[in-house]
Amino acid sequence: MTGSHAFNHAPLEHCPFMPVFGPPAIMFERGRGTELWDTDGKRYLDFLAGIAVVSVGHANPTVAEAVADQAEKLLHVSNFFANPVATEAAVKINGLLREATGHDGQLFFTNSGAESNECAIKLARKHGGRGRHTVVSALGSFHGRTLASLAATGQPEKHEPFAPMPEGFRHVPFGDLDAMRAAVDGTVAAVLIEPIQGEGGVNPASSEYLTGIRELCDEVGALMIVDEIQTGFARTGKWFGFEHAGVAPDVVTLAKAMGNGMPVGACWARTEVAAAFEPGDHGSTYSGTAIACAAVNATLDEMQRIDAPRRAVELGQKIVDGLRGVSGVSDVRGRGLMLGVALADGLDAKRASQELLADGLIVNAVNASTIRLVPPITVSDDEIDEAIEKIAAALANQLAEQARHVTGAES
Numbered sequence: 001m002t003g004s005h006a007f008n009h010a011p012l013e014h015c016p017f018m019p020v021f022g023p024p025a026i027m028f029e030r031g032r033g034t035e036l037w038d039t040d041g042k043r044y045l046d047f048l049a050g051i052a053v054v055s056v057g058h059a060n061p062t063v064a065e066a067v068a069d070q071a072e073k074l075l076h077v078s079n080f081f082a083n084p085v086a087t088e089a090a091v092k093i094n095g096l097l098r099e100a101t102g103h104d105g106q107l108f109f110t111n112s113g114a115e116s117n118e119c120a121i122k123l124a125r126k127h128g129g130r131g132r133h134t135v136v137s138a139l140g141s142f143h144g145r146t147l148a149s150l151a152a153t154g155q156p157e158k159h160e161p162f163a164p165m166p167e168g169f170r171h172v173p174f175g176d177l178d179a180m181r182a183a184v185d186g187t188v189a190a191v192l193i194e195p196i197q198g199e200g201g202v203n204p205a206s207s208e209y210l211t212g213i214r215e216l217c218d219e220v221g222a223l224m225i226v227d228e229i230q231t232g233f234a235r236t237g238k239w240f241g242f243e244h245a246g247v248a249p250d251v252v253t254l255a256k257a258m259g260n261g262m263p264v265g266a267c268w269a270r271t272e273v274a275a276a277f278e279p280g281d282h283g284s285t286y287s288g289t290a291i292a293c294a295a296v297n298a299t300l301d302e303m304q305r306i307d308a309p310r311r312a313v314e315l316g317q318k319i320v321d322g323l324r325g326v327s328g329v330s331d332v333r334g335r336g337l338m339l340g341v342a343l344a345d346g347l348d349a350k351r352a353s354q355e356l357l358a359d360g361l362i363v364n365a366v367n368a369s370t371i372r373l374v375p376p377i378t379v380s381d382d383e384i385d386e387a388i389e390k391i392a393a394a395l396a397n398q399l400a401e402q403a404r405h406v407t408g409a410e411s
């Protein structure tokens, strides 16, 4: 990606971005709710929501106003001092997690999901003590791109270019409790698990699997860390994905939807576990910065106002029902508004997502045969109908082509 690089309508002689992402196809200028407009004025429906981030919609007026007001008052003061906005956000999030786990806890604000997991991994190592620092996670998982969160990520091909990885990480097949049992011994500080693997293909963990991990952690004295970075904040139809299984983790990592697009995350731990950290053990200049926390408060207020968990259940069901009759769809996995649309044999999810983009619907292919749908939780019934029509048309194209090939081969 050196030399001439065309962002639509902005051809650049020299691309100013490091070449870690594929060439961006479209430049977006503005959004509102589920809709986005590119620099040509073309409208799109956004069923990716910035990768499960913009849960209360693009340019949400409540969030926009809170951020603008805060910007006029105070952006940032550092952790030598407190600010009321971070305190309010921490109390709100602890309230939600107290209700979900039955435990009071404490949190550390981060700027991203990877940093939330870094904090959790450091906390687990400090809590475990010397000789007890291993973190066990699942194959197919995604926990971030920093070195430790990447080491926890169960995708060996992503480790390979950066070897050697930090020591102390073990991976087991997702959903296999026996394999987990074999891996969790007295050297294990924590098990780190997603309630639904997002990047790995929208693969839900069963309740038995999560309950089994909880029991196993209790038996050996390891922490159960649940990565709620993609599933958290109502996306799956409950405030947190682990609630579907009725388990109470010791540590919960958060980000994405928490600030509706403001870069902010958190690592929460029940109070006795958080007590393993002492002053100086961890930190970040921007932890709890007022401007990000203003977005968190407004986002959580909006989620509560619209009863986001209930909306996610109802609208998710509408999508599942709508897709059930669509030719080319073989299965719909996931919960609430975190759905993976599995395509019939021979259909190409990447091609479908590209054709859908051209037709004005933003989705992404999480693997060769699965399209992920994670729209804003504010998505409307009409927008869902429009998206399903577009998906049906894109799959019909591929099916027609497949049929022509078969007929061609037979004649």
Ligand code: PLP
Residues within 6 Å of the ligand: 051, 112, 113, 114, 115, 117, 142, 143, 144, 145, 194, 198, 199, 227, 228, 229, 230, 255, 256
């Ligand atoms: N954990 C999970 C489950 C995720 O889905 C992601 C991002 O997709 C991350 C961690 C990393 O978050 P971030 O990209 O904000 O560092």
